[in-house]
Amino acid sequence: MKISAGRQISRITCCIFLFLIPFAASCCLRASDLASQVNPFVGTNLSTLHDHGNTVPGAVRPFGMLNWSPDMADDAFYRWENPVTRGFSLTHTSGPGCPEFGDAPVFPLLGVPQDAPSARDQEHNYQAGFRHEDEIAEPGYYSVMLKSGIRVQLAAQVRSGIAEFHFPVSNQPHTLLFDLGHNVLPRVYATEVRFKGKKVIGSVASGGNCSVSQNRYRVYFVFEADQKPDAAVAFEASTGGVAQATGAPSRAGGYMSFPSSVQTVRLRVGLSYVSAANAEANLESEIPDWNVERVRREARAAWNDALSHALVKGGREDDRKVFYTALYHALLHPSVFSDVSGEYLGFENKVHNAGKRTQYANFSGWDIYRSEVQLLAMLFPETASDMAQSLVNDAEQGGGLPIFPVANDEADAMVGDPSDGMLTGFYAFGAHNFDVHTALKEMLRGANDPQTRVKAYLERPHLQEYLRQGYISERGIPGEGSGSVTLEYQNADFAISRLAAELGDVEDERKLLDRSVRWRTLFDSETKYIRARDLNGAFLPNFTPESEAGFVEGNAAQYTWMIPYDLKSVIQAVGGDEAAKARLDHYFSQYYRYDEKNGPYFAIGNEPSFGSPWIYNWTGHPWRTQEVVRKTLRDLFSPKPDGLPGNDDLGATSSWVVFAQLGLYPEIPGVGGVTLNTPTFPEVTLLLGNHQLRITAPGAPSKPYVQRIWIDGTPVRNWWIDWAQLSRASNLRFTLSTAPSLDPGTEPPSFVPVAQ
Numbered sequence: 001m002k003i004s005a006g007r008q009i010s011r012i013t014c015c016i017f018l019f020l021i022p023f024a025a026s027c028c029l030r031a032s033d034l035a036s037q038v039n040p041f042v043g044t045n046l047s048t049l050h051d052h053g054n055t056v057p058g059a060v061r062p063f064g065m066l067n068w069s070p071d072m073a074d075d076a077f078y079r080w081e082n083p084v085t086r087g088f089s090l091t092h093t094s095g096p097g098c099p100e101f102g103d104a105p106v107f108p109l110l111g112v113p114q115d116a117p118s119a120r121d122q123e124h125n126y127q128a129g130f131r132h133e134d135e136i137a138e139p140g141y142y143s144v145m146l147k148s149g150i151r152v153q154l155a156a157q158v159r160s161g162i163a164e165f166h167f168p169v170s171n172q173p174h175t176l177l178f179d180l181g182h183n184v185l186p187r188v189y190a191t192e193v194r195f196k197g198k199k200v201i202g203s204v205a206s207g208g209n210c211s212v213s214q215n216r217y218r219v220y221f222v223f224e225a226d227q228k229p230d231a232a233v234a235f236e237a238s239t240g241g242v243a244q245a246t247g248a249p250s251r252a253g254g255y256m257s258f259p260s261s262v263q264t265v266r267l268r269v270g271l272s273y274v275s276a277a278n279a280e281a282n283l284e285s286e287i288p289d290w291n292v293e294r295v296r297r298e299a300r301a302a303w304n305d306a307l308s309h310a311l312v313k314g315g316r317e318d319d320r321k322v323f324y325t326a327l328y329h330a331l332l333h334p335s336v337f338s339d340v341s342g343e344y345l346g347f348e349n350k351v352h353n354a355g356k357r358t359q360y361a362n363f364s365g366w367d368i369y370r371s372e373v374q375l376l377a378m379l380f381p382e383t384a385s386d387m388a389q390s391l392v393n394d395a396e397q398g399g400g401l402p403i404f405p406v407a408n409d410e411a412d413a414m415v416g417d418p419s420d421g422m423l424t425g426f427y428a429f430g431a432h433n434f435d436v437h438t439a440l441k442e443m444l445r446g447a448n449d450p451q452t453r454v455k456a457y458l459e460r461p462h463l464q465e466y467l468r469q470g471y472i473s474e475r476g477i478p479g480e481g482s483g484s485v486t487l488e489y490q491n492a493d494f495a496i497s498r499l500a501a502e503l504g505d506v507e508d509e510r511k512l513l514d515r516s517v518r519w520r521t522l523f524d525s526e527t528k529y530i531r532a533r534d535l536n537g538a539f540l541p542n543f544t545p546e547s548e549a550g551f552v553e554g555n556a557a558q559y560t561w562m563i564p565y566d567l568k569s570v571i572q573a574v575g576g577d578e579a580a581k582a583r584l585d586h587y588f589s590q591y592y593r594y595d596e597k598n599g600p601y602f603a604i605g606n607e608p609s610f611g612s613p614w615i616y617n618w619t620g621h622p623w624r625t626q627e628v629v630r631k632t633l634r635d636l637f638s639p640k641p642d643g644l645p646g647n648d649d650l651g652a653t654s655s656w657v658v659f660a661q662l663g664l665y666p667e668i669p670g671v672g673g674v675t676l677n678t679p680t681f682p683e684v685t686l687l688l689g690n691h692q693l694r695i696t697a698p699g700a701p702s703k704p705y706v707q708r709i710w711i712d713g714t715p716v717r718n719w720w721i722d723w724a725q726l727s728r729a730s731n732l733r734f735t736l737s738t739a740p741s742l743d744p745g746t747e748p749p750s751f752v753p754v755a756q
Contacts, residue, residue: 032308034304034308034324035138035304036138037320037324038328039640040056040057040139040325041055041057042325042329042640042644043329044077044641045080045640045641045642046642047642048635048636048642049591049592049594049636049645050593051595051647052646053646053647053653054077054096054097054647054648055329056069056077056092057069057070057078057135057137057142058088058137059140059142059156059161060092060140060332061157061158062303062306063360063383064156064157064335064336065091065271065336066158066160067090067091067094067332068090068142068156068163069089069092069154070085070088070142070144071102071105071182071184072084073085076099080641083129083130083131083132084128084130085127085129085146086107086126086179087106087177087179088105088106088107089102089103089104089106089183090221090269090271092184093333093335093362093364094332095329095647095648095649095650096649096650098209099184100184101206101219102182103183103204103206103219103221104178104183104202104204104219104221104269105178105182105183106163106178107128107177108146108148108150108152108175108176109128109148110148110150110167110168110172110173110174110175111173112173112175112231112255112257113126113175116179116251116252116253117177117179117181128147128150129146131147138300139300139303139328140155140296140298140303141154141156141299149167150166150168151164152164153165155295155296156295157295157298157299158336159279159283159339160283160286161268162266162290162292162295163268163269163292164265164266165264165265165267167260167262173230173231173259173260174257174259174260174265175256175257175258176265176267177253177255178223178254178255178256179253180202180252181252185208185209188204190205191204191205191252193234193252194244195233195234195243195244195256196232196243198225198226198229199224199225200224200232201221201222201223201276201280202220202276203218203221203276205217205218206218207406209404209406209411209412213410213412213413214412214455215406215409215411217273217406217407217408218273220273220274220275220278221269221276221279222269222270222276222279223267223269224267224268224269224283225256225267226266226267229256229257230257230258235252236251268283268287269283270283270287273344273345273407273408274343274351278339281339282339285340303328307328309380309686310323310327310379310662310684310686310687311684311685311686312683312684313683314681314682314700315681315700318638318639320681322633322657323681327654328654329651330372330375330376331651333362333363333364333368334360334362334390334650335360337358337359337360337362337390338354338359341353342354342355342357345407346393346394346408347398347399347402347405347454347455348398350397352397354386357386357389358383359386360386360390362406362407362650363387363391363405364413364649364652365404365416365419365421366404366416367607368649368651369418369419369420369421369422370421370607370611370669371655372650372652372655373387373421373426374425374428374429376426376431377427377430378430378686378727379687379688381432382433384426384430385431386433386434387426388422388423388426388431388436389435391405391419391439392434392438392439394454395419395442395454396438399453399454400445400446400453400454401419401423401443401459402419402454403417403457410456414552415480415481415488416484416485416488416489416492417447417459417460417488417492418488419443419446420443420447420492420493421492421495421669421670423436423499425495425666425670427499428670428671428673429672430672430688430689436503437503440496440505440508446460447460447493450463461485462482463489469521469537470486470515470518470521471486471521471533472486472489473537474532474534474535474540474549474550480552481551481552483551483559484553484608485552486521487522487530487559487562487563490516490563491562493512493516494669494670494751495670496512497513497516498670498671513751513753514753516751517566517569517753519566524539524543527545528573529543530556530559530560531543531550531556532549532550544556544600546598546600553608554603554609555600557587557600558606558609559608561611564611564667565750567748568747568750568752571619577619577620578619580619581616581619584616584619585624587600587602588602588628589601591603591604591635592605592606592609594646602632604646604656605646607649611665613632614667614675614677617676617719617745617747620745621744622706622719622745623705623706623740625675626740627704630680630701630704632660660680661679662679662695663679663680663697663734664676667748671751672724673720673723673726673748674721674726676706676709678697678700678703678706678734679695679700681701682696682697682699682700683697688727691727692730693726693727693729693730693731693732694730695732695733696731696734697733698735698736702738703737704736704738705737705739707735707736707737707741708735709734709735710731710733711729711731711732711733712729712730712731718746719745719746719748
């Protein structure tokens with residue numbers, strides 16, 4: 001990239017004053033090309049635990065509405081091991097367990113389509129293979145040379161994108177196929193499309209998350225080519241001189257064809273969930289010309305700015321790539337949902353205006369409340385505040401706090417009441433610029449009123465039973481997992497109690513905290529594990545620690561530890577510090593394999609296990625936390641396509657990686673503070689809003705154990721630092737060693753009602 005002399009001088013001056021002016025470090029950091037450390041292909045291949053990350057490598061901005069990426073011919077997700085594409089669609093989520101979106105794919109081909117693509121393209125007429133050697137993926141940009149000889153380049157703005165298709169020399173027409181009847185969800189319900197001059201204007205209506213949800217959405221698009229095509233043909237009859245099609249999703253779409261003499265076609269596109277007019281306004285505002293390289297450079301600059309909130313110095317190159325790729329993945333979602341005008345479609349299907357704020361969508365609640373929202377609040381407090389306000393808006397418009405909002409509807413994916421953890425996590429880590437009093441009101445409504453619904457779904461199913469007896473009974477319904485749901489409700493209740501305490505609501509604080517201790521109703525004192533109960537109150541029979549009966553995507557061995565706010569009591573219940581250590585040692589003796597679905601072991605790819613490695617800090621064996629975290633990072637994470645052990649779940653697992661490498665982890669959802677482990681890097685500077693925190697650990701990564709910790713020169717004995725202290729600190733220093741320190745230190749906090 002060519003840099004002017006003035007800009008070179010500016011960067012040099014910035015670095016000269018690095019040690020004199022605190023914010024100079026941020027200046028030099030922002031001048032660095034941190035995007036070069038990111039590999040968007042990480043998570044696209046089968047991991048050593050026999051699961052995919054389900055990430056996508058396409059062009060996207062931080063939190064972007066548009067995510068322009070290739071879709072595979074025989075699988076909804078991009079698969080590294082299956083390099084065949086049926087098109088490049090405009091919308092994706094990164095790392096979910098079930099595919100979502102994939103709307104309005106564009107596919108370049110030689111010749112003219114003879115028919116609309118069928119639901120299953122058995123003849124492979126509209127597919128193309130490619131080689132990974134011919135692919136480039138970088139933050140904000142994707143390109144590939146197809147085996148047809150067509151080169152595709154995609155570059156992203158927030159709500160819009162630009163593509164360049166370079167066709168080989170041939171005597172066939174050069175065509176862009178718009179296959180609107182396909183996405184990566186179970187079905188497209190309706191389409192509208194008009195081919196008019198150089199433009200393709202329309203919408204796609206879809207939904208049905210994981211094939212079971214009742215959620216629906218409609219996304220509008222406006223494509224524009226840089227030149228007029230020879231032909232613009234819809235797969236339905238032409239009306240009034242303009243090629244049009246409505247309905248008939250399986251035959252929806254059409255194509256633009258250009259003469260063989262035209263070797264390069266550029267295509268701009270704008271998106272909106274409000275209207276086609278807004279999609280066009282988004283496009284004209286964000287990409288007013290046809291300069292693909294400019295959009296690519298600006299996208300990279302946007303990513304460098306976002307990634308610069310964590311400046312790593314030193315350490316292993318592979319570790320740095322793992323770190324920045326994880327941070328990249330953690331900054332893909334939630335997604336911008338409002339247009340440049342501020343308009344967005346609310347949960348009640350009415351148009352609202354977010355004003356100076358941004359409305360966000362696509363919160364994978366069950367996954368991201370544990371560590372991702374905390375990371376976003378730490379590094380981007382104003383953005384996180386808008387995300388929190390978005391959830392409050394959803395609740396006011398949709399009747400209750402959402403569980404998994406996709407676009408402007410509730411997908412009801414997974415279990416529990418995760419908005420409580422998300423909102424309190426945002427607030428606890430410094431994102432305060434939202435209507436927190438209304439947030440608490442909505443939380444209390446969902447926690448106390450069994451009839452509270454978010455769109456078509458109860459916010460807390462079986463709440464009346466939970467309030468009456470302290471747990472939910474197992475009914476044998478696949479995927480319901482009464483034991484998991486009970487613990488999720490109790491975690492949510494605890495989180496609400498913390499926000500109530502912050503706002504001076506003593507009565508609700510005490511009531512919800514008392515409710516959170518009722519995990520004991522599911523604790524079996526004989527086996528010393530959490531177990532689900534049947535409708536008669538008896539524990540489910542035939543118990544083993546690896547039993548998944550009564551649990552969602554996990555087993556008793558994993559879920560027994562998912563009481564992070566009261567770990568002291570859990571440790572006492574399983575037999576005390578040494579008994580807990582022995583159980584944890586067995587738990588971490590191997591990794592849970594997703595293809596076998598058995599074993600009472602650590603499942604890093606699934607969120608209920610995220611906090612498990614730090615439990616040793618509560619047992620008086622902090623060196624074991626240091627060993628387990630370091631080993632997990634080394635064994636399971638790499639900067640390669642198979643370097644993500646399990647679904648990334650819209651950045652959730654990646655946020656775990658970021659914290660683990662920093663040496664900090666927000667163990668207790670709803671509580672502002674972090675427990676500690678060995679940092680991976682000798683130095684990291686975090687930009688916490690407008691404040692810098694420098695974390696130093698000389699000798700990392702070769703020295704895996706913590707000997708001493710200082711915060712602004714004051715020794716730290718507790719394996720916990722409150723956010724109030726950390727957010728004001730300038731320096732957090734770790735002294736490391738090659739041998740473990742057996743000093744137990746002071747255990748982190750547990751929250752138990754006084755009566756207990």
